[in-house]
Amino acid sequence: MNYFELLSLKQDYKIDLIDLETKYLDASKKHHPDFSNSAIFDPEALKLSAQVNQAYSTLKDPFQRAEYLLKLESGKNPEEIRTVPSEILEEVMDIRFELESQDNIPEITNQLKKKLTSRLNYFEERLLILFEQLKCSLSEHKEKILLDLRLCLNSSKYFLNMLGEIDD
Amino acid sequence: MAYSTKVLEHYNNPRNVGSFDKDDPMVGTGIVGAPECGDVMKLQIKVNPLTGLIEDAKFKTFGCGSAIASSSLATEWVKGKSLDAALGIRNTEIVEELALPPVKVHCSVLAEDAIKAAIKNLQDKQANAPQTVNS
Numbered sequence: 001m002n003y004f005e006l007l008s009l010k011q012d013y014k015i016d017l018i019d020l021e022t023k024y025l026d027a028s029k030k031h032h033p034d035f036s037n038s039a040i041f042d043p044e045a046l047k048l049s050a051q052v053n054q055a056y057s058t059l060k061d062p063f064q065r066a067e068y069l070l071k072l073e074s075g076k077n078p079e080e081i082r083t084v085p086s087e088i089l090e091e092v093m094d095i096r097f098e099l100e101s102q103d104n105i106p107e108i109t110n111q112l113k114k115k116l117t118s119r120l121n122y123f124e125e126r127l128l129i130l131f132e133q134l135k136c137s138l139s140e141h142k143e144k145i146l147l148d149l150r151l152c153l154n155s156s157k158y159f160l161n162m163l164g165e166i167d168d
Numbered sequence: 169m170a171y172s173t174k175v176l177e178h179y180n181n182p183r184n185v186g187s188f189d190k191d192d193p194m195v196g197t198g199i200v201g202a203p204e205c206g207d208v209m210k211l212q213i214k215v216n217p218l219t220g221l222i223e224d225a226k227f228k229t230f231g232c233g234s235a236i237a238s239s240s241l242a243t244e245w246v247k248g249k250s251l252d253a254a255l256g257i258r259n260t261e262i263v264e265e266l267a268l269p270p271v272k273v274h275c276s277v278l279a280e281d282a283i284k285a286a287i288k289n290l291q292d293k294q295a296n297a298p299q300t301v302n303s
Contacts, residue, residue, distance in 0.1 A: 082203060089199045092208050096230045154203040161206040 002072060003055035013069055013131035015059060024056040063156055066127045070153065073134065074146045081150045088155040095162060109166060116163045123156040171233050172267035178237035183244050186226040188212045193297060196290025198282040202274055207231030209239050211282035213246055213254070215290060222246050222254055227282075234272040238262050238279035251287050 004011040007023045031048040058064045067078065095112065102108040130152065134145045171179070187210070188195045194217055199210045207230065214224040225243035229236050241262055246254040262268070262276035 079204065084201045084203055086199050089201045089208050089210075092201070093199070093210060093228065093230065096208065100230075157203040158201070158206055158208070 003051075003059055003068060006052060006055045007059065009059070011069070011072065012135075013066060013128060015065065017060065020056070020059060024052065027052045027055075062124045062127070063153065063160060066131070066149070067153055069131065070146070070149050074150075076146075076150075078150070078153070081147065082154065083151060084154045084158070085151060088158070092158045092162070099162065099166070113163065113166055116159050116166070119159050120156060120163065123152055123159070126152050127156075171237075174266045175233055175237040175268070178240040178266070179233040182227075182236055182240040184224075184226050184240065184247075185228065187228055188214055188224075188226055193293060194290075196286040196288075196293065198285025198287070198289055200278055200281045200285055202231075202235075202278055205231065205235075205274070207235045207275070207278060209235060209278050209282045211239055211242060211279070211286050213283075213286045213290065215251070220250060222249050222251070232272075232275065234266070234268055234275040235278060237266050238268075238275045239282060241265060242279040242283055246283060251290070254283055255287060257283055 002011070007020070007027050009015070009020065009023055028049065031045060031052050058068050071077070095115070098108070098112060102112075127149065130145055130149050134142065134149070137145055188197075190197045190212070192214070194215050196213045196215070197210065198212070199208070201208045209227065209229045209231065211227045212225065213222045214226075215221065216223040225246050227239040227243050229239045242257070245257055257280060259273070259276035259280040262279055263273055266276070268276055
């Protein structure tokens with residue numbers, strides 16, 4: 001069972017977060033070992049319950065959800081295509097340089113944070129558009145869209161990393 | 169995990185850090201990255217128009233010590249080489265020279281990719297450049 005099935009959700013990038021939470025609570029009640037009728041300890045139920053938690057935390061996050069769904073759709077691991085568009089790398093290099101040369105001045109840190117967040121919002125929107133396109137595309141266009149999704153996720157990783165470093 | 173002495177040596181005294189003007193027709197720029205670890209590596213070569221040999225190289229890398237050492241070593245190795253000879257540099261040679269552990273092999277792959285990207289960029293530039301006619 002994949003994460004979407006586990007939480008009785010449609011396999012789609014577009015997700016209603018309130019619905020996700022409701023389904024998650026339902027599924028955890030259903031599979032939680034404490035609610036089991038059986039008096040005997042059931043390792044299977046424990047495993048399933050852990051999977052439900054994992055499914056929720058993966059699907060809740062827009063980038064983890066995209067990564068997970070892309071793997072389902074393409075059958076490929078992320079490491080298979082490591083390409084990042086060179087203009088993105090140039091941009092990352094510039095931001096890295098700014099990050100390094102500023103001495104934790106709050107205004108600059110906040111500015112960089114804003115910049116990174118807005119880039120991540122852009123990537124998230126792009127993921128949504130690409131997954132929508134994937135749903136209604138002809139099979140000969142699928143490969144190209146899957147590749148664009150991969151590139152978009154590869155790019156977003158850099159921005160997530162940098163934002164994580166600032167927040168630390 | 170400890171870095172090898174050679175990695176540390178390059179890390180503490182990186183060779184050829186910096187950059188050239190990427191619009192210079194004799195300069196090739198390669199920028200590559202590894203999304204899983206967040207490394208970015210830029211390697212530039214400058215070719216002598218008379219000899220066709222790489223006369224200088226520069227790099228800028230954001231990443232771990234092994235990525236910095238691999239790119240530093242790569243700039244040292246390409247200097248004085250022809251483009252073909254530079255294309256022959258293999259990541260396994262970098263692994264060997266720097267004694268990189270298996271988990272850091274991808275840093276040497278990145279350096280090899282950066283050399284190739286820089287050479288390709290230069291060749292693309294030259295192919296698209298207007299021909300100069302000597303009369």
